[in-house]
Amino acid sequence: MDIRFQTGGPSRWKADVVITFVFEGEGVEEACPVLSQSALWLGIAPAWRDFRGHRDELVMFYGPQAMEISRVLGAGLGRVDKADLTVFRHAVGRAVRLCREYDLATVGLDGASLARVAERMGVALETLTREAVISAFLALYRYERWKSEKSRHDDPRWLALMLEGEFVEDGVRAAARMAEAEAAGIMLARDAANDPANVMTPSAFAEKAREVAVKYGMTLRVLGPSDLESEGMNAYLAVARGSAEEPRMAVVEYVPRGAEGRDPVVLVGKGLCFDSGGISLKPAKGMEEMKGDMSGAAAVLGVMEALGRLAPSCAPKRPVVGIMACAENMPGGHATRPGDIVVAKNGKSVEIVNTDAEGRLVLADALCWAQNVYVPFRLIDIATLTGACAVALGMDAAGLFSSDDALAALLHEAGMNLGERNWRLPLWTDAGLASLKSACADMVNSGRREGGAINAAVFLQQFVKEDVRWAHIDMAAADNAENPINAKGATGFGVRTMLSAVWEDEGDILQ
Template sequence: MDIRFQTGGPSQWKADVVVTFVFEGEGVEEACAALAQSAVWLSIAPAWRDFHGGRDESVMFYGPQAMEISRVLGVGLGKADKADMTAFRYAVGKAVRRCRDYDLATVGLDGASLARVAEKLGVSFDALVREAVIAAYLALYRYDRWKSEKSPHADPRWLALMLEGEYVENDVRAQARMAEAEARGVMLARDAANDPANVMTPSAFAQKAEAVASKYGMKALVLGPDALAAEGMNAYLAVARGSVEEPRMVVVEYAPRGSEGQKPVVLVGKGLCFDSGGISLKPAKGMEEMKGDMSGAAAVLGVMEALGQLAPSLEPKRPVVGIMACAENMPGGHATRPGDIVVAKNGKSVEIVNTDAEGRLVLADALAWAQEKYEPFRLVDIATLTGACAVALGPDSAGLFASDDDLADLLHKAGMALGERNWRLPLWTAMGLEGLKSSCADMANSGRREGGAINAAVFLQQFVREGVCWAHIDMAAADNGESPINAKGETGFGVRTLLSAVWDDDRDMLQ
């Protein structure tokens, strides 16, 4: 689907259908006065009698076929004082899906209606355009690779933002382009995480990452078992020992023009392409979803895809390094056993008391390696790490831990504004280390249930050097879901939040 712009007001707009947004209790003249001036039939359409603008309510209005605008889809947003950005995104998603079901090839968004919604929600017009565009893309996403019978309904060919003025503001164009790039990144992450584990192996993920790097002229480095061993990444290797699929740590480096000499933003993603729990085997129910335990790595790769899409017209000032630590955690004759001790890359010995607490082992070595090879301006890791975080915050939410208040504020505000809800949790180091005590090693990889997400974050903190600006995002409750902008399955959560971290603080593109 292409993104287009139409200017000059309703008399110049052309599309199979125009989508307009209505708050509860509004009539046609209040809701879409500009549109009604051109589509004069709209004000007398009988269906208005049955359409009240309630949330989840929509009506297709039909006018004379000979007119340039012969269909208008009215989408309800509910009470104006109760509406929020999530409701708006969902409304856009439902609208474009309905257009697809009706086989409508060209869809317009009523710009005057969008301006009213932006005012009601207290956001800028260009920011709302960004959310409308990405919601449309994400709503149309389908993962049907393995279905022998595909849907007969094709996506619309284009989505047009229809404006009253004679030209399109640069900020509006920029935000629409940003949304398109973000959507490409999110959809790539969804594809990777939705792929079954017999297809999306660590080697296959590495190939996918190399393809992204090659497409955009980025550098790629892949570390296999021998290279990981040479780097002393024994905690990482311990996780992979039980699987016939070899681990791969993939590094993609993006160096924007003029970024020479700048410290990089380093993003690290957990890439467990399948997590059985190892010897500490998980229950059978729901284990099929563990193909998505590489959603953190998928999100990092999605960021690199989005950056490639944006370049060269929009680039961060600093280099960006994406590190994706991929492996499988399986039982087997060579698998790591509870009670085994390994020495991680930073020299700390770890007693592995639970092989299902594997993500932190992979991330620990990856974080230590990242700081040795680079001097990060910011270091952010993302992982489906603990069920405890899901218990604490509920579905569709991520836990945020950070050593730096400014970075925590940036990630929290970005996530909340962009539909990737997160909440900061404390790094209570003393409590976490008390729970991770081992009688025979520097620390254990797992401790008591209470404060489980904090304990895991404190474990990772032991592999972050003093003074490094670091944040950890635990997205265990947000990687899988279903909504009007997410077909059932993996969500691509984290791409938009991580992307916000690659810009310096003085950039306001993502605010």
């Protein structure tokens, strides 16, 4: 689907359907006064008598077929004092899905309606434009790769932002372009996480990273088993030992023009392409979902895709490094056993008391490697790490841990504003280390059940240098969902939040 702009007001707008937004209790003159000046039939459409503007409500209004605008789709937002960006995103998602169901090839967004909604919600028009465009793309996403019968309905060919003025403001155009790039990154991440584990192996993921790097002129390095061994990444290798699929750590480096020599923002993603639990085998029920245990790595690759699409006109001032640590955790004759001890890259010994606490072992070595090779301006890891985080925060939310208050505030604000809900949880180091105490090694890899997400974060903290600005995002409860902008399956969570963090000026990526 292409993004277009139409200017000059309703008399020059043209599309199969125009979407307008309505708060509860509004009439046509209040809801879309500009649109109704051109589509005069809208004011007398009988369906307005039945349309209440309730949240989740959609009504299609029909006018004379010969008119340039012969259909208007009203999307209800509910009470204005209860409406927020999530309500708006879902309204857009429902609306564009209905347009696809009706086989409407060209879709317009009433720009005057967007401006009015932005004002009433207290947000900038650029913000609402960005959310409208990305919501449209994400709502239309489908994963049908393996279905013999595909959907009979094609996506709209284009989505146009319809404006009153003669020109498109730079901020609005930039917001739409940003949304398009973000959506591409999220959809790449969804595809990777939705792919089955017999297809999206560690080697296949590394190849997907290669495709992104080649497409955008980025640098790629892939570390295989011998490389990991020579680097002393024994904790990482311990996880992969039971699988016939070899581990791969893909490193994509993006250096914008003028950023050479500056300390990079480094993103590290957990890439367990399948997690059976190893010898500490998971229950059978729900194990098929463990193909998505590489959603952290997928999100990092999604960030690199978005950056590539934005370049060169919109680029951060620092290099960005995406590290995707991929492996499989399987039982087998060579698998790591509970009670085994490994020495991680930084020299700390770890007693593996639970082979299903594997993600932190992979991340521990990947974090150490990142700090040995680079001097990170910011170091952020993201992982589907602990079920305990879901217990603490509920579904569709991530736990945020950080040793730096400013970085934590940046990530929290970005995530909350962009629809990737997170909440900062404490790094209680003393309690965490007490829980991780081992009788025969520096630490165990899995502590007490109570405070499990905190204990896992404290474990990772032992592999981060004290002077490094580091944050850990535990997205275990947010990697899979179903809602009006997410077809059932992988979410691509984390792409937008981490993309915000690669900009030095407190995440203002539209400047």
